[in-house]
Amino acid sequence: MADTKYLQKKGNTWRVVVEIPKPLRPALEGKPRFIKSLGTESLTDANRLKHQHVAEFKRRIKLAEKGQADPRAAAMQAAFAFREAFASADNDYLEHGDQESTAASELLAVVNREAEALLETEGPEAARLFRSLATGKATLIRDQYPTWLTICNGTEQTKAQHKSTIKRYLAWAGEYMSIQGTDRRKAGEYVQLLRDDGLSSKTIQRHLSTLASLWSWLMSKGLTDPSERDNPWRGHGVGKRSSGSKRKAVRKGLTNDKLLKLLKGRYKTPRYANVLSDLTRLALLHGTRLDELCALKKADVEKLKDGYWFSITEGKTEAAIRQIPVHTLAVPIIQRRLAGADEYLFAGLVPGGPDLKRSWNVSKAYGRFRKQVGVSAPFEDFHALRKTFADLMESLEVPESTVQLIIGHERGFTYGVYSTGQRMNLRKVIEKVDYGPDVMKALASP
Structure with a gap:
């Protein structure tokens, strides 16, 4: 029998569901359960992807049991606060006894100390994300794509498909995935995941078309890494059909x-x-x-x-x-x-x-x-x-x-x-x- 522990299917997509004990719900924003879409229709892939999320949800529940705040969520909120501080910091000299420094350099020193502490408790990926968010070097995809949806061409149905495609990518890459963190290697990994999920070439191409269009807009706004001149979502060869593959069905008149x-x-x-x-x-x-x-x-x-x-x-x-x-x-x-x-x-x-x-x-x-x-x-x-x-x-x-x-x-x-x-x-x-x-x-x- 297939293992569906902690898994639930909504529509055609699997998601992780971890129940929160009733006494702990007030400490966790009143939620009855943690839910995270895995962005896949494959039960095999869902079982492979679920473990990190189950572990994360159980970690939060454990912290709530101890009456402690979630350090990772708190760290990300702190990163945004540091970003605002950097935006307002000037280059006036600050005196510390016989030492001098700028406000920006003082902030950077604090950010580096916080990142080092986060490295020990949450790992290198969380530390890198914290530092890049705090210093303004990273821009979250989730903060930008809603604006693109309002100005891109297409019907409301098409825009709904665009939104679903982007949210599926973020469900896989993570809520705090940045524009700068999405390079060609990351895009290639995601394309392979879509292939492994059994999506048709046409469907994958539709997903890539949405993400490539979003990225073209981000590039035009100067929000991508200047060193990345190519659109990471183009040129994956998804639309090419191998010589031995079956020709797709076409619409014909009815008998x-x-x-x-x-x-x-x-x-x-x-x-x-x-x-x-x-x-x-x-x-x-x-x-x-x-x-x-x-x-x-x-x-x-x-x-x-x-x-x-x-x-x-x-x-x-x-x-x-x-x-x-x-x-x-x-x-x-x-x-x-x-x-x-x-x-x-x-x-x-x-x-x-x-x-x-x-x-x-x-x-x-x-x-x-x-x-x-x-x-x-x-x-x-x-x-x-x-x-x-x-x-x-x-x-x-x-x-x-x-x-x-x-x-x-x-x-x-x-x-x-x-x-x-x-x-x-x-x-x-x-x-x-x-x-x-x-x-x-x-x-x-x-």
Whole structure:
């Protein structure tokens, strides 16, 4: 049986948990337990990493039993106090009998004595950190990354991923890890840990991209070691695939058998049953994204002489903003959803996620639904419906530039600059949609 003593899993990540005896909790900030994320999904690595933290937590509990303060935490607080003192110290001479010194040199002497005492009790790493923090030669990562998160580009969801990535590194490197203490060797050790945890190359590359972007900003602010001119998070060769490695899976269009499972299936709860049924049909008939459909308002739907059209008013790129004719089979869905007082075509969706997207919870429900009906392979998600539509357009020999206009992709230079597609009969193209008699019959029967 795997050893999980002092370990607890939160989400996919293991963490150390050491309970604090009730009588000692007031002396330890009222905490019921010590918790430390290990930043790993591997139980083997968690067992390897836990011991130092368990020992540290037990040390603090032992000190509390003796009524003593934690010397390491107190030392770090003292280091910050020394830093403030250095910032205010001038070079005026101080007289000590027949000796003279500057205020700064006096402070440095005290810092060195404190560091030597810490060396004996807590070890060399704690002593080095104390000295560098106290003298202002070290800047903590934890003090800088929140500012970067406020100014970096990206959605709130992307920024949440950045924050999680940085916190994972600090969970491994330590709360007091400094910018200067993160060199290429340290970065390489962390990359190896991510590999050992079994993360895919793509995921590791995403982690490194976040840390490299943070470091570029730190370098531009002059906060890194001047002798370190290279970004320590770049050039680790993670994205390179060895000749013998398997080619990664890619998203493909769905087969008709799987389309029929989705179209004939019914989600198990009424909250999303009709929503998923309608969204699946609209995506297959128009190649639209889930975000776009969930954000549609009734004001975005217009009835013209040739039938209904809906307008996508925002998206990932400028090309995503477009007008699409509604397929004949989708008209009953549109008419039914136009009824009622809600401003959105899909009423009652609860926004979720960092960006409060109306599609957030729908996406999760669709993931459960497709597995429920047996469409459970990787990349057979809602976006696969869009890929299925694009594949159909190709099989019908619809020009690529026309398909890009419908699904909201960037078009080539000639089409993008010299043509807006306004003279093109998009309705004729949309009405070409034909997945075969069985699928078309299922599409017409929501």
